[in-house]
Amino acid sequence: MEADLVFRGGTVLTLDEADTTATALAVLGGRIVAVGGDAAVSAHIGPRTRVEDISGRAVLPGINDTHMHAAWVGATWPMVFFSDDPPAFDQRLVSTEEERLAALLGAADVAASFGITSYTEPGIGPGEDHGPTGAMGTATLRLYQRLAREGRLKQRVNLLMLFGPIDGPSNLAGLVEGLADYDTATPDPRRFRVAGVKIFADGVPITQTSWVHCHYADGSQGRLTVEGADEAARAEALRRMVVAALRAGHQVGVHATGDRSIDTILDAVAEADVRDQDLRPYVIHGDLATPAQLDRMAELGVGVTYQAGIGTATEPWVSETLGAARARAGWAYAEAWRRGVPASLSSDAPFLSLDWRREVANADAWMGPAGDQRARLTQLLRAWTAIPAWFDHAESWKGVIGVGQAADLVVLDRAPTCAAEMPAVEVDATYLDGLPTYRRGLAPRRARLARPEADRRRPAS
Ligand SMILES: [Zn+2]
Missing domain, CATH: 3.20.20.140 (Metal-dependent hydrolases)
Structure with missing residues (x-):
């Protein structure tokens, strides 16, 4: 399965109940389709996949x-x-x-x-x-x-x-x-x-x-x-x-x-x-x-x-x-x-x-x-x-990083190790349904970034 987007080489804080961590994840059609080690997730990289190297950084749920x-x-x-x-x-x-x-x-x-x-x-x-x-x-x-x-x-x-x-x-x-x-x-x-x-x-x-x-x-x-x-x-x-x-x-x-x-x-x-x-x-x-x-x-x-x-x-x-x-x-x-x-x-x-x-x-x-x-x-x-x-009655599809969950994600500039240091941690990027809504260093945009589910199934024109 060729992913739209892969993050690899960093720290993925899934924030599931077992506090699972990983180094990579793959997104397809706005959903997370793989979470795990770099090798396993890299199997989802194809010619169309956008690959984000997040070494030294962390991804967590939105x-x-x-x-x-x-x-x-x-x-x-x-x-x-x-x-x-x-x-x-x-x-x-x-x-x-x-x-x-x-x-x-x-x-x-x-x-x-x-x-x-x-x-x-x-x-x-x-x-x-x-x-x-x-x-x-x-x-x-x-x-x-x-x-x-x-x-x-x-x-x-x-x-x-x-x-x-x-x-x-x-x-x-x-x-x-x-x-x-x-x-x-x-x-x-x-x-x-x-x-x-x-x-x-x-x-x-x-x-x-x-x-x-x-x-x-x-x-x-x-x-x-x-x-x-x-x-x-x-x-x-x-x-x-x-x-x-x-x-x-x-x-x-x-x-x-x-x-x-x-x-x-x-x-x-x-x-x-x-x-x-x-x-x-x-x-x-x-x-x-x-x-x-x-x-x-x-x-x-x-x-x-x-x-x-x-x-x-x-x-x-x-x-x-x-x-x-x-x-x-x-x-x-x-x-x-x-x-x-x-x-x-x-x-x-x-x-x-x-x-x-x-x-x-x-x-x-x-x-x-x-x-x-x-x-x-x-x-x-x-x-x-x-x-x-x-x-939100939505725990089955958002709130943690896991296969099948919405690709609502935050990329941080480092993997935090304790709560006290959080104010110094920078938000590098934000994704909703696998599409960027914010990237640090770019001026905030008001472009049409988020399409409703219904639109997503229609071919882009
Ligand atoms: Zn209030």
């Missing part, structure tokens, strides 16, 4: 950011909120279709330059049609659908619909009404897919708006952002929203940082009783999830996506208001992995940067210096590749 506001980050980049120079939170960023297009294509270029081949766009919908940024309304959903039809997406996109404003209140009626109007049109679900619904439960620990069982230093406990006259009514409304979305067959991502919010969500998932539908609901952020809650998540099949950099950046303030022990016990992704919870790491850009390498180092620092460095590196890289594929 990065999948499970929580990245691309439409928003495209309009603010390179400014991010957790920095010395944050963008304004409620400023009009985009107004016209042209500006929205520029933001989405710009975000795609930046993401490709970081090795990102998949992401979840969390929270696009009518709730933001009149939102302050202008970036996350229904027009953005339509634009994604258009770009998918035109084969112009440089990443695979999973989108969560939002039926309230970003970081704002929502209610059951709005959700149920929204779900009735739910538009999932896509020419190719592997490239673009409306995956489910996002619901906001509470705020964030640093502003004491996480809904928590213990009291903050000022005596408050935060609250749910869901509409309702009192605490009980808000909790009931949140439970009913989660149950309604799950029973309608949607994947649900709930923004929840406080342990009290997380309890409410887990109660709702148990109540919905839809385990047999494999919907894979997940908690977004999960900052203050407790070990007991993580056990319950494992039992219920609920995932969580954490942002390591938010933990490291906000710990001093959270320590002041909730105590040092509670702060340090937060962002418990290592506990989540030990307990069998599908826990990914993500950027929440534009809150953090799209630079996942820095996030790998942040997570490593949070976990402390002790332990097997190589196993740690693999676990942290899997939190950006293999584990995110679970969120």
Whole structure:
């Protein structure tokens, strides 16, 4: 079988569960057809094969950011909120279709330059049609659908619909009404897919708006952002929203940082009783999830996506208001992995940067210096590749390097040996379905690089 593309002479980190490594791989028709030693893979080289010598370099599966506001980050980049120079939170960023297009294509270029081949766009919908940024309304959903039809997406996109404003209140009626109007049109679900619904439960620990069982230093406990006259009514409304979305067959991502919010969500998932539908609901952020809650998540099949950099950046303030022990016990992704919870790491850009390498180092620092460095590196890289594929219901065809998997790949300028060195490692190239979306040294391009599956089967004209 003559391959389109062969990488050889380097380090291939497959990031499969056994942490298999190889030196070469072959790609045909956008799929990986061989992984192994140079000699075995070279059997796939023919006159048409493009051969890439990667000696001294490494190839790993494409990065999948499970929580990245691309439409928003495209309009603010390179400014991010957790920095010395944050963008304004409620400023009009985009107004016209042209500006929205520029933001989405710009975000795609930046993401490709970081090795990102998949992401979840969390929270696009009518709730933001009149939102302050202008970036996350229904027009953005339509634009994604258009770009998918035109084969112009440089990443695979999973989108969560939002039926309230970003970081704002929502209610059951709005959700149920929204779900009735739910538009999932896509020419190719592997490239673009409306995956489910996002619901906001509470705020964030640093502003004491996480809904928590213990009291903050000022005596408050935060609250749910869901509409309702009192605490009980808000909790009931949140439970009913989660149950309604799950029973309608949607994947649900709930923004929840406080342990009290997380309890409410887990109660709702148990109540919905839809385990047999494999919907894979997940908690977004999960900052203050407790070990007991993580056990319950494992039992219920609920995932969580954490942002390591938010933990490291906000710990001093959270320590002041909730105590040092509670702060340090937060962002418990290592506990989540030990307990069998599908826990990914993500950027929440534009809150953090799209630079996942820095996030790998942040997570490593949070976990402390002790332990097997190589196993740690693999676990942290899997939190950006293999584990995110679970969120996308796509582990059978992406997330690791293996025969039959999509050729979504990142080439690094060296083979990393520990997580702490990741920020110094450069992304040399990014491939989606075996086609380059980024090469270091070349100016970012906006050419038609990514063709939908349907197109691929037609002869090039
Ligand atoms: Zn977010």
